[in-house]
Amino acid sequence: MIGKKNLFSIAFFLLTAIIIFYILFADQKMSEEKFILFYTDLIIAQDSLGNDLQSNEAIRKSLFEKYDVSESEYQNTLDYFNQKSERWESFFGKVIEHLEKRQAENLKKE
Numbered sequence: 001m002i003g004k005k006n007l008f009s010i011a012f013f014l015l016t017a018i019i020i021f022y023i024l025f026a027d028q029k030m031s032e033e034k035f036i037l038f039y040t041d042l043i044i045a046q047d048s049l050g051n052d053l054q055s056n057e058a059i060r061k062s063l064f065e066k067y068d069v070s071e072s073e074y075q076n077t078l079d080y081f082n083q084k085s086e087r088w089e090s091f092f093g094k095v096i097e098h099l100e101k102r103q104a105e106n107l108k109k110e
Contacts, residue, residue, distance in 0.1 A: 029080050034069070
């Protein structure tokens with residue numbers, strides 16, 4: 001039979017393992033800076049290649065690879081921003097700033 005001490009040790013180990021797993025894998029989302037870069041590239045690519053379903057999927061897959069992001073991290077990030085509209089407002093302002101900066105850099109190169 002398992003003694004109380006062993007049962008407590010097993011329960012403690014399982015609880016610790018669950019907490020560590022949750023911290024490492026649950027609700028992981030992209031950093032805001034990475035999401036700005038990802039989203040900016042997404043907008044530019046969609047504008048260039050069109051917005052049909054097949055192109056959209058190909059664009060997203062290539063961006064997942066480029067930014068080393070999983071589908072779940074992307075979805076968790078969207079869910080995080082959808083929780084409060086103020087997050088989107090702030091985010092879109094930063095995306096616009098980033099697009100303007102990229103445009104200015106491209107104009108300097110010409």
